[in-house]
Amino acid sequence: MTENGHGPSSNGHNVPAEFPPPVNPAEDYVTGITDPEEERIEVGVAIVGGGPAGLACAIRLGQLLEDEPELAEKLGEVPVAVIEKGKTPGAHLLSGANMVPSAMEELFPDLDPSEWPVEQEVTKDAVYFLTSKFAVPLKPMPPNFRNHGNYVTSIAKLGRWLGEKAEEGGAYILSETAADKLLVEDRIVRGVRSGDKGRDREGKELPNFEPGSDVVAKATVLAEGTLGHLTSTALDYFDLHGSDPQRWELGVKEVWEVPEPLDRVIHTLGWPLRWRPKWKEAGGSFIYPMGENKVGLGLVVGLDTTDATFSVHDAFQEFKTHPFIKKILEGGKRVAWGAKTIPSGGYWSMPKRLSVPGMVMCGDSAGMVNIPRLKGIHYAMHSGIYAAEAIIDALKQDSVNLEAYERKVKDSLIEKDLYQSRNMRQPLSKGLIFGGAMGSMMVATKGAFPGGHWKNEDDAEVPVEIDGAAKSYPKPDNKYIYDKLNSVFASGNATRDDAPNHIKIQQKVPREIAQSWVSMCPAQVYEIPEDQLESDAQTVDVQVVPSNCVQCGAITAKGGRLTPPEGGDGPLYQET
Numbered sequence: 001m002t003e004n005g006h007g008p009s010s011n012g013h014n015v016p017a018e019f020p021p022p023v024n025p026a027e028d029y030v031t032g033i034t035d036p037e038e039e040r041i042e043v044g045v046a047i048v049g050g051g052p053a054g055l056a057c058a059i060r061l062g063q064l065l066e067d068e069p070e071l072a073e074k075l076g077e078v079p080v081a082v083i084e085k086g087k088t089p090g091a092h093l094l095s096g097a098n099m100v101p102s103a104m105e106e107l108f109p110d111l112d113p114s115e116w117p118v119e120q121e122v123t124k125d126a127v128y129f130l131t132s133k134f135a136v137p138l139k140p141m142p143p144n145f146r147n148h149g150n151y152v153t154s155i156a157k158l159g160r161w162l163g164e165k166a167e168e169g170g171a172y173i174l175s176e177t178a179a180d181k182l183l184v185e186d187r188i189v190r191g192v193r194s195g196d197k198g199r200d201r202e203g204k205e206l207p208n209f210e211p212g213s214d215v216v217a218k219a220t221v222l223a224e225g226t227l228g229h230l231t232s233t234a235l236d237y238f239d240l241h242g243s244d245p246q247r248w249e250l251g252v253k254e255v256w257e258v259p260e261p262l263d264r265v266i267h268t269l270g271w272p273l274r275w276r277p278k279w280k281e282a283g284g285s286f287i288y289p290m291g292e293n294k295v296g297l298g299l300v301v302g303l304d305t306t307d308a309t310f311s312v313h314d315a316f317q318e319f320k321t322h323p324f325i326k327k328i329l330e331g332g333k334r335v336a337w338g339a340k341t342i343p344s345g346g347y348w349s350m351p352k353r354l355s356v357p358g359m360v361m362c363g364d365s366a367g368m369v370n371i372p373r374l375k376g377i378h379y380a381m382h383s384g385i386y387a388a389e390a391i392i393d394a395l396k397q398d399s400v401n402l403e404a405y406e407r408k409v410k411d412s413l414i415e416k417d418l419y420q421s422r423n424m425r426q427p428l429s430k431g432l433i434f435g436g437a438m439g440s441m442m443v444a445t446k447g448a449f450p451g452g453h454w455k456n457e458d459d460a461e462v463p464v465e466i467d468g469a470a471k472s473y474p475k476p477d478n479k480y481i482y483d484k485l486n487s488v489f490a491s492g493n494a495t496r497d498d499a500p501n502h503i504k505i506q507q508k509v510p511r512e513i514a515q516s517w518v519s520m521c522p523a524q525v526y527e528i529p530e531d532q533l534e535s536d537a538q539t540v541d542v543q544v545v546p547s548n549c550v551q552c553g554a555i556t557a558k559g560g561r562l563t564p565p566e567g568g569d570g571p572l573y574q575e576t
């Protein structure tokens with residue numbers, strides 16, 4: 001009942017942005033150095049986030065410091081520290097993923113691709129338009145879906161592998177450590193403060209309480225991934241927001257063991273999404289081979305949808321009922337599940353600057369994702385490499401000026417590719433026919449036609465109303481069609497039930513907004529009390545179950561604020 005929003009509702013529109021979370025990031029999450037000198041953790045470079053961007057940065061720093069022994073000694077016992085909130089690098093990582101190999105080749109020039117943590121090279125592609133019963137191949141295939149020469153990988157596995165390489169190069173991985181606040185003095189970033197551990201739901205200290213620490217660094221890299229906590233804090237504090245607001249997609253993914261191998265990469269458009277402009281359900285699916293006996297598949301949809309009952313997780317379960325998909329999964333079993341947001345604003349939504357004194361932003365944190373081509377991993381890794389090179393040059397001069405990093409990005413394929421695709425996501429919110437036609441022209445002309453600046457709208461500014469999306473969702477049997485709670489278990493989530501609530505929302509809001517949060521969340525974190533659902537109450541309470549959270553970040557895009565949980569909480573992704 002809470003899932004589908006049954007019960008009376010108003011026909012009025014409601015805007016999530018009008019009910020902002022009770023936080024002030026620039027005040028709540030920025031502080032000076034407070035620990036006495038003997039209690040601080042002193043490091044050379046502090047990297048926040050053990051994903052592709054942060055770990056590529058750590059690896060490149062290790063490579064460069066091999067040739068700079070004096071600088072390495074000057075940076076102290078811990079020249080490079082990676083601060084990762086998950087149990088291990090990769091624990092919170094999820095992607096499709098088809099990886100462009102350029103960054104791996106640059107970072108590991110002597111390593112053969114057979115030694116990379118990849119499933120296989122892509123040799124065949126296909127794109128289908130789905131109706132409720134048929135799968136129609138699109139020929140010629142849209143060029144932005146071509147993946148020949150790319151590699152299918154599990155980004156969770158890639159993260160673990162890159163973490164090992166970073167440690168081999170001398171980096172220290174501080175896993176199960178949440179970066180809670182930016183350390184700033186005289187407008188210079190001096191590091192981060194880690195979060196406390198061992199508090200109960202009310203914030204009281206438990207017997208195993210451990211206070212956070214100041215991690216003081218000569219340079220700080222924010223590589224937190226999508227909807228990064230300290231990144232959004234820095235954007236506010238230093239006024240770095242781009243010309244347009246950032247926008248996001250939400251993806252839900254499963255990995256299946258199957259009896260028959262899949263011989264190609266598949267993408268689909270159309271059903272089960274409603275592509276009329278009214279609903280703004282812009283997105284599509286991916287189905288990727290993962291070796292001889294597994295496939296990874298998922299559904300990705302923009303977070304500017306208008307129907308408060310629309311659920312990406314449940315639409316994905318509906319997608320699996322299509323005859324074309326059932327044939328691929330027949331006789332198989334689900335072995336993994338997860339969910340994650342993807343920044344999709346592109347070029348216009350990137351920060352207006354990528355550095356401030358003492359700090360840079362990399363990868364998904366800075367919006368470096370090419371949505372039309374469904375690519376971001378190699379951009380993240382390249383940005384981490386550029387950050388490392390700029391940081392070493394600055395440290396050799398005892399400087400906190402890291403603007404050279406921005407110049408490297410602007411002179412790279414990141415700038416070139418994102419500029420070409422700068423207007424391609426925006427038309428999709430106006431429906432499949434218009435968006436598809438306009439997007440195809442933009443791809444064909446590499447963004448030259450029609451040119452200009454197509455504005456991105458803020459996902460949280462889109463009004464929501466209770467409509468009929470949920471009526472078609474299949475009933476879970478937890479054998480082929482899975483509910484949300486069963487899926488949270490499959491993510492490896494082991495968050496304490498009495499852990500502090502890391503999700504900041506207004507807890508009394510219009511019914512439509514509450515329902516949009518309930519439906520949107522793939523992990524059943526938000527609930528409306530049953531008695532309010534059954535009544536005609538137009539303003540309702542929102543109950544939060546933070547222990548279910550898989551850190552997808554969607555709530556931040558739709559009017560709330562996800563902050564870091566206690567270090568080590570959240571999912572433990574293995575194959576996503």
